[in-house]
Amino acid sequence: MSKSRNSAHGYTMIELMVVMLIFSVVMTLISVSFSGMVRGSGQLLKSAETDIGGLIGLELMRSDMESAGYGLYWSGPNGSTSAISYMEARDDLVLVNNCPDGCPNAKPSLFDDRTYGTDRYIPRAYRVGNNVGYNGSDYLVLKGTTLGTNKVSRAWGYLNYSGGGVVTPPRDAPGENLRAKDRTIVLRSGIFAGSEVRELVLENIDKDGDAHKDFSASYASSFPEEFRPTVPGDNFLVYGVDKADPSGAKLSFPFNRADYYIDRPGDISRNCAPGTGVLYKSVINQSGKKPEECPILDCVADMQVVLYTDSNGDGVVDYHPDSEELDAQDAVKTRKQLKEIRVYVLAQQGRRDDAYRYPVAEPKQAILVGDPALKDSPEESALGRIWSSSKMADSFGSNWRNYRWRLYTIVVQPKNL
Numbered sequence: 001m002s003k004s005r006n007s008a009h010g011y012t013m014i015e016l017m018v019v020m021l022i023f024s025v026v027m028t029l030i031s032v033s034f035s036g037m038v039r040g041s042g043q044l045l046k047s048a049e050t051d052i053g054g055l056i057g058l059e060l061m062r063s064d065m066e067s068a069g070y071g072l073y074w075s076g077p078n079g080s081t082s083a084i085s086y087m088e089a090r091d092d093l094v095l096v097n098n099c100p101d102g103c104p105n106a107k108p109s110l111f112d113d114r115t116y117g118t119d120r121y122i123p124r125a126y127r128v129g130n131n132v133g134y135n136g137s138d139y140l141v142l143k144g145t146t147l148g149t150n151k152v153s154r155a156w157g158y159l160n161y162s163g164g165g166v167v168t169p170p171r172d173a174p175g176e177n178l179r180a181k182d183r184t185i186v187l188r189s190g191i192f193a194g195s196e197v198r199e200l201v202l203e204n205i206d207k208d209g210d211a212h213k214d215f216s217a218s219y220a221s222s223f224p225e226e227f228r229p230t231v232p233g234d235n236f237l238v239y240g241v242d243k244a245d246p247s248g249a250k251l252s253f254p255f256n257r258a259d260y261y262i263d264r265p266g267d268i269s270r271n272c273a274p275g276t277g278v279l280y281k282s283v284i285n286q287s288g289k290k291p292e293e294c295p296i297l298d299c300v301a302d303m304q305v306v307l308y309t310d311s312n313g314d315g316v317v318d319y320h321p322d323s324e325e326l327d328a329q330d331a332v333k334t335r336k337q338l339k340e341i342r343v344y345v346l347a348q349q350g351r352r353d354d355a356y357r358y359p360v361a362e363p364k365q366a367i368l369v370g371d372p373a374l375k376d377s378p379e380e381s382a383l384g385r386i387w388s389s390s391k392m393a394d395s396f397g398s399n400w401r402n403y404r405w406r407l408y409t410i411v412v413q414p415k416n417l
Contacts, residue, residue, distance in 0.1 A: 057296035058345065061281065062410045064142050064258050065341060069125030069416035071145030071156070071239040072255055073187050073200035074331070084202065084215060086253040088112040089284050095293070096133050098264045098277075105132035108259055108284065111141040113331075122331040123255055125417055126341060128305045130381070133261050134277050135395060137303045140260040140343065144416060145185070145239040147256040149283050152182045155240035159186065161232045165223040181244035182219040183286070185254045186227045190235045200254060201227050201236065216241075216250035242286045249287065257284040259291075262300050271351040272299035274397040279303060279345060299348035301396060301405070302369045304384040308340035320371070320382045335417040342411050344369045344384055349404040358401040363389040367405060 076084060089108035096106040111127040129139030146154050155177035157167040169177050178184065186201040203214035203226040217227045217238070229236050241251055264277035279300045282291040308317045317339050346369045360366045368374050370384010378386050392400045 065412040067146045068142040074198040138305045147258045152240040159236035161229040302346040309337040345408040349406040
């Protein structure tokens with residue numbers, strides 16, 4: 001009978017080392033893959049945050065652009081073009097602070113329509129500073145009564161000859177939409193002598209027919225007599241501009257104004273590429289105080305405004321004037337010719353990703369911020385701006401291609417001119 005043999009035995013040291021090596025390799029591969037997934041999900045999360053922020057902020061900008069011109073008047077009493085003067089932005093107000101040269105052509109006061117004795121006192125709904133802002137971006141100014149920061153600026157009503165000075169709210173208003181002492185303006189509106197009229201009503205007119213600057217009407221249940229219709233058939237419109245001032249101060253200018261611009265604050269997000277800034281909205285304060293800046297979009301590289309006009313009156317857009325050229329026109333030509341405004345905003349999407357490289361087909365035209373026609377007409381500054389690879393590197397660092405850049409486009413056809 002043969003001896004039983006014990007078949008059980010242990011592992012050798014070599015076998016254990018091989019198993020541990022295989023296990024280490026597998027865990028390393030899993031760790032690398034997991035890290036890549038986490039990094040990728042983080043990048044997607046930041047991109048999603050940028051998209052959401054961009055959609056919300058730029059929708060506000062689009063809404064303001066559509067509202068520009070609402071409640072603006074076309075003349076003073078009896079068609080006068082030299083009736084009043086007013087102050088919009090103080091001469092010492094500065095909103096773009098961090099340009100190397102100070103951006104002197106981006107001062108808010110340069111976009112006022114307040115010159116006494118000329119047709120310049122008639123406000124223009126859109127004003128554009130061409131390449132005067134941070135990084136050579138454009139400066140956009142919008143004017144209209146609804147551009148204020150409170151509900152009063154969106155309130156309005158009718159004032160009829162037979163109404164006894166009582167303002168009638170629009171039919172779709174849920175109830176009283178103006179409160180006592182809210183600061184308003186009054187326009188005489190309608191068709192007179194075959195022409196459409198939007199005339200600013202003023203409180204006092206002297207014997208020579210020149211008007212004082214008392215365009216501010218304080219709302220009351222029975223409207224001040226100076227602002228009531230005096231002729232049957234007159235159609236007056238009352239527009240809310242700002243809430244009552246505790247000191248009793250009147251309006252500084254007969255509309256509201258919102259300025260859009262890029263600046264780089266000291267506390268900008270660390271995720272933003274060097275040289276990028278923040279797109280801001282500021283509503284010029286009726287009291288003359290410095291307005292509060294409302295950030296619209298972070299990590300913004302450029303903003304370009306392109307204007308589209310109908311120069312021959314045939315109803316077809318046929319001309320892309322330089323903003324300075326259109327700005328030299330009076331309010332009447334602006335209303336007649338301006339048909340479309342497009343704003344192009346170049347912004348960083350997400351954070352820096354060293355595994356990503358922004359695609360560039362033509363280094364001399366790496367990114368076009370403006371009308372697509374700019375590619376074939378690079379010298380046409382009215383169409384926007386071209387960023388070459390070298391300009392991008394100079395402005396946003398040598399690693400600029402490790403960022404995802406997105407071009408946002410806002411297209412608005414003016415409805416309130």
